[in-house]
Amino acid sequence: MLPAEVRVDDLMTAAADLFIAKGIEATTVNDIVELAGVGKGTFYHYFATKEDVILALRERFSRDFTKKVADALAQCPGDDHRARFATWLRGTVEAYIANYELHDVVFHEFRHSNRNSKEKEIVIAQLSALLGEGAKADAWSLPDVRAAAIAIYDGMHGVVDDAIATGNGDAGAICDRLSLLFGRILVA
Amino acid sequence: MLPAEVRVDDLMTAAADLFIAKGIEATTVNDIVELAGVGKGTFYHYFATKEDVILALRERFSRDFTKKVADALAQCPGDDHRARFATWLRGTVEAYIANYELHDVVFHEFRHSNRNSKEKEIVIAQLSALLGEGAKADAWSLPDVRAAAIAIYDGMHGVVDDAIATGNGDAGAICDRLSLLFGRILVA
Amino acid sequence: MLPAEVRVDDLMTAAADLFIAKGIEATTVNDIVELAGVGKGTFYHYFATKEDVILALRERFSRDFTKKVADALAQCPGDDHRARFATWLRGTVEAYIANYELHDVVFHEFRHSNRNSKEKEIVIAQLSALLGEGAKADAWSLPDVRAAAIAIYDGMHGVVDDAIATGNGDAGAICDRLSLLFGRILVA
Amino acid sequence: MLPAEVRVDDLMTAAADLFIAKGIEATTVNDIVELAGVGKGTFYHYFATKEDVILALRERFSRDFTKKVADALAQCPGDDHRARFATWLRGTVEAYIANYELHDVVFHEFRHSNRNSKEKEIVIAQLSALLGEGAKADAWSLPDVRAAAIAIYDGMHGVVDDAIATGNGDAGAICDRLSLLFGRILVA
DNA sequence: GATGAATGAGGCTTCATTCAT
DNA sequence: CATGAATGAAGCCTCATTCAT
Numbered sequence: 001m002l003p004a005e006v007r008v009d010d011l012m013t014a015a016a017d018l019f020i021a022k023g024i025e026a027t028t029v030n031d032i033v034e035l036a037g038v039g040k041g042t043f044y045h046y047f048a049t050k051e052d053v054i055l056a057l058r059e060r061f062s063r064d065f066t067k068k069v070a071d072a073l074a075q076c077p078g079d080d081h082r083a084r085f086a087t088w089l090r091g092t093v094e095a096y097i098a099n100y101e102l103h104d105v106v107f108h109e110f111r112h113s114n115r116n117s118k119e120k121e122i123v124i125a126q127l128s129a130l131l132g133e134g135a136k137a138d139a140w141s142l143p144d145v146r147a148a149a150i151a152i153y154d155g156m157h158g159v160v161d162d163a164i165a166t167g168n169g170d171a172g173a174i175c176d177r178l179s180l181l182f183g184r185i186l187v188a
Numbered sequence: 189m190l191p192a193e194v195r196v197d198d199l200m201t202a203a204a205d206l207f208i209a210k211g212i213e214a215t216t217v218n219d220i221v222e223l224a225g226v227g228k229g230t231f232y233h234y235f236a237t238k239e240d241v242i243l244a245l246r247e248r249f250s251r252d253f254t255k256k257v258a259d260a261l262a263q264c265p266g267d268d269h270r271a272r273f274a275t276w277l278r279g280t281v282e283a284y285i286a287n288y289e290l291h292d293v294v295f296h297e298f299r300h301s302n303r304n305s306k307e308k309e310i311v312i313a314q315l316s317a318l319l320g321e322g323a324k325a326d327a328w329s330l331p332d333v334r335a336a337a338i339a340i341y342d343g344m345h346g347v348v349d350d351a352i353a354t355g356n357g358d359a360g361a362i363c364d365r366l367s368l369l370f371g372r373i374l375v376a
Numbered sequence: 377m378l379p380a381e382v383r384v385d386d387l388m389t390a391a392a393d394l395f396i397a398k399g400i401e402a403t404t405v406n407d408i409v410e411l412a413g414v415g416k417g418t419f420y421h422y423f424a425t426k427e428d429v430i431l432a433l434r435e436r437f438s439r440d441f442t443k444k445v446a447d448a449l450a451q452c453p454g455d456d457h458r459a460r461f462a463t464w465l466r467g468t469v470e471a472y473i474a475n476y477e478l479h480d481v482v483f484h485e486f487r488h489s490n491r492n493s494k495e496k497e498i499v500i501a502q503l504s505a506l507l508g509e510g511a512k513a514d515a516w517s518l519p520d521v522r523a524a525a526i527a528i529y530d531g532m533h534g535v536v537d538d539a540i541a542t543g544n545g546d547a548g549a550i551c552d553r554l555s556l557l558f559g560r561i562l563v564a
Numbered sequence: 565m566l567p568a569e570v571r572v573d574d575l576m577t578a579a580a581d582l583f584i585a586k587g588i589e590a591t592t593v594n595d596i597v598e599l600a601g602v603g604k605g606t607f608y609h610y611f612a613t614k615e616d617v618i619l620a621l622r623e624r625f626s627r628d629f630t631k632k633v634a635d636a637l638a639q640c641p642g643d644d645h646r647a648r649f650a651t652w653l654r655g656t657v658e659a660y661i662a663n664y665e666l667h668d669v670v671f672h673e674f675r676h677s678n679r680n681s682k683e684k685e686i687v688i689a690q691l692s693a694l695l696g697e698g699a700k701a702d703a704w705s706l707p708d709v710r711a712a713a714i715a716i717y718d719g720m721h722g723v724v725d726d727a728i729a730t731g732n733g734d735a736g737a738i739c740d741r742l743s744l745l746f747g748r749i750l751v752a
Numbered sequence: 753g754a755t756g757a758a759t760g761a762g763g764c765t766t767c768a769t770t771c772a773t
Numbered sequence: 774c775a776t777g778a779a780t781g782a783a784g785c786c787t788c789a790t791t792c793a794t
Contacts, residue, residue, distance in 0.1 A: 154346030155339030527719030534718030
């Protein structure tokens with residue numbers, strides 16, 4: 001009888017590992033509890049359904065992701081907007097590379113008819129704010145901040161995915177390439 | 189006893205409608221044959237497995253998509269690279285808006301652990317070629333054509349998704365916004 | 377691949393036997409298909425849920441029951457109302473004795489919040505008609521035909537149950553006792 | 565930490581309410597403790613199993629029921645047998661109407677293969693005694709006291725059920741109708 | 753006394769696929 | 774060609790009960 005948090009965490013981690021390894025559908029609740037080393041009832045003590053773990057994983061992922069980037073940004077002088085963008089890009093790429101497998105599985109493989117998830121919205125809001133501040137301070141001009149944020153975010157995803165797929169998974173190189181690309185968008 | 193093609197088409201269309209409405213997993217072969225108005229055995233006459241329909245749907249979607257854009261490009265003078273890009277963008281956005289629901293379901297919901305599908309590769313190749321030609325003709329310069337193609341393509345997807353989600357699904361307005369954005373990337 | 381009716385019947389009979397022997401709750405769908413000698417899927421080919429068999433059993437029971445009594449009554453001169461009541465009583469008691477186990481299980485053990493089932497209503501209507509005709513022909517008088525029908529029907533059930541429980545399960549003797557009792561109700 | 569009796573009573577009442585509302589099977593021990601506002605362990609302090617509550621509920625119901633009728637009868641002169649029967653009828657109908665939902669659930673829905681419960685036997689014995697005394701005193705004659713008691717008791721149940729179902733749940737009117745009916749049985 | 757986390761056996765149901773007609 | 778009855782493996786989930794705190 002450990003504290004509830006420990007169990008929940010064990011179960012979520014076990015689930016994440018299996019989802020990554022075998023996919024969501026192929027992973028059974030049995031697999032999860034076996035790997036977590038608890039009884040099946042325990043799973044349902046903490047999660048109402050199998051879907052629930054996925055949702056919890058999503059939230060945990062987003063929370064971690066957003067926090068990591070926010071922490072990095074906090075280290076950055078508030079008025080050097082280009083540096084802030086570079087920091088955002090670096091943090092985002094690194095966080096994504098570190099966990100893209102879980103990201104894939106949890107955000108793409110499982111979509112219960114929610115095209116634009118709350119989670120993505122948070123990330124977009126974070127980037128939009130950064131871009132908006134830069135625009136306000138005339139570090140760059142942007143006719144449509146939100147569209148730019150989305151294009152940059154999804155563009156980043158695509159390029160990183162491609163880098164991973166083609167084996168060029170080095171965060172530094174990817175960031176350089178993306179900086180060049182997105183630098184063109186962030187002009188006066 | 190209609191010609192086989194008609195049957196196949198009926199089944200694919202029924203499947204597509206159901207996949208969009210209920211998702212792939214929730215759609216059973218029973219649902220499909222019922223909507224198509226044929227017996228269950230007929231399904232297995234034309235498709236080896238349920239997966240097969242999805243694959244067929246993917247191919248049909250890609251074929252249509254690529255063809256539509258290629259046709260539009262064919263109308264365009266080969267040396268006006270900016271116009272060609274505008275044409276590509278317009279065609280792509282329109283085709284995507286017209287069928288994004290099927291696109292979602294068939295390309296995202298079903299991923300047999302294939303991060304970069306053959307189909308996406310074709311589209312990227314098409315755009316890369318266009319961008320490469322423009323670069324070669326000095327219409328613009330591009331340090332990394334493939335990265336630019338991917339970023340533009342995925343960026344476009346994200347912005348269109350957002351436009352649809354927020355109810356601004358007008359192709360013209362979206363293209364204008366995207367032209368402004370991507371125009372910045374395509375500079376000398 | 378036998379005709380559908382055969383399978384349905386096999387399954388219903390197997391279910392009935394098991395319900396009687398072990399009770400509804402204790403009987404699993406597995407038990408049923410095993411006894412019926414079919415695959416588990418076959419069960420769900422014909423019945424949507426386990427409850428469905430119970431409902432089907434109810435209807436079959438009622439249909440048989442009503443028909444048996446109606447047939448017996450058809451043999452009876454339409455104007456000898458006392459004889460008709462005796463016939464009804466005899467038929468009802470016999471049919472009930474022959475199948476009270478199934479009756480118990482199917483009508484009492486399983487009640488999905490339906491106090492007065494459609495099935496009972498049919499039987500009551502049948503008896504009410506008989507009593508009403510007798511009253512109209514002055515074979516007896518009855519201030520409240522429906523109440524009398526219900527009291528007689530449920531009273532019969534109770535007495536037969538008691539006879540069965542105490543081992544006096546002889547239909548003839550039971551009918552004699554009941555005739556005496558109910559004869560008092562059916563007076564001018 | 566209330567006195568044990570209070571706890572037991574809270575649990576029984578919670579259970580009764582839920583059994584009535586959702587049925588016995590559908591009611592979980594969790595539901596019960598939640599409604600009672602106690603921990604799950606507490607339930608098992610006072611009841612060995614879930615069945616135990618049902619049994620306890622049965623006994624409480626029967627005790628209350630029998631007592632109520634016995635009290636009413638005690639007010640009645642011992643030699644006015646018709647009045648005594650009328651009192652019995654009135655008390656029984658009223659008690660039943662007041663609690664028929666619990667009665668249903670506790671006596672019908674849960675039957676551990678006990679067709680004739682000990683509890684019913686008590687009630688029948690009570691009525692049999694009353695009828696027997698009347699017969700001995702020549703207030704009426706009865707060839708089979710037990711059969712009459714059962715028929716009257718079950719007949720009463722049926723008629724009251726019907727009255728409730730058809731919305732004529734007035735105890736007075738029901739008793740009038742039943743008096744007329746059963747009065748015919750209780751003749752010299 | 754009171755709690756509620758932990759359990760695990762076992763039930764119901766789904767559904768892709770086959771194949772005799 | 775077309776059908777749909779038959780299958781059975783496999784999954785999700787329930788819930789009464791226990792027991793360490």
